Amino acid sequence: MTELAEYLYVSPEYIQLPTRHPTNSHPPAFSPSSIMTATSSQFVTQFGQLLHSIDDAVVKFEIEDGEPIIVEANHAFRDIFSPDMKRVIGLPLNDLIVPAHREAEARQFDERTADGKSNVAFVTRAAVDGEKTFLYRGIPYGDESGFAIYTDVTDEVDDHEELLDLL
Numbered sequence: 001m002t003e004l005a006e007y008l009y010v011s012p013e014y015i016q017l018p019t020r021h022p023t024n025s026h027p028p029a030f031s032p033s034s035i036m037t038a039t040s041s042q043f044v045t046q047f048g049q050l051l052h053s054i055d056d057a058v059v060k061f062e063i064e065d066g067e068p069i070i071v072e073a074n075h076a077f078r079d080i081f082s083p084d085m086k087r088v089i090g091l092p093l094n095d096l097i098v099p100a101h102r103e104a105e106a107r108q109f110d111e112r113t114a115d116g117k118s119n120v121a122f123v124t125r126a127a128v129d130g131e132k133t134f135l136y137r138g139i140p141y142g143d144e145s146g147f148a149i150y151t152d153v154t155d156e157v158d159d160h161e162e163l164l165d166l167l
Contacts, residue, residue, distance in 0.1 A: 057081065057134075057150040061093050063114050068093040068146070080127050080152065093148065097125045113140045122157075125150065133157045 051058055057077035061068035073088050081097050082088045088096065098106040102124055109119045119138035124131050132154040140146040 063144040
């Protein structure tokens with residue numbers, strides 16, 4: 001991780017927002033019950049469309065023996081990390097994208113995910129065209145599953161570091 005990325009580290013804890021609105025204000029325009037008007041199959045279809053339409057690399061995984069195993073990945077993930085999608089499904093996520101010098105960091109994220117905790121951090125990962133800096137967001141769901149979202153911020157970090165060098 002670059003110096004700037006370490007400086008910009010985002011806390012892995014999310015702030016818990018209140019779920020109720022104050023009694024003297026209007027309720028939000030939507031509520032969880034209004035969001036869930038679609039059937040489960042419609043939701044799965046809509047979620048799949050979102051997963052495959054988003055520009056960020058997204059992978060769905062299941063934790064097996066403490067290790068995240070890829071069960072689904074969008075096209076952006078394939079383009080950034082592996083040009084052959086068929087070789088991605090069923091592989092350990094860390095083996096595919098984590099550089100050797102970042103394995104301990106990845107294990108810490110895996111442990112947090114297994115404990116049901118979210119992760120947010122700037123990380124270095126091995127892309128098809130070399131190591132890059134990503135904004136990583138890990139979201140657990142269920143007992144042993146989760147999503148990992150990777151936003152490539154390499155150019156932004158490099159540009160910022162160049163500006164700092166000029167000072």
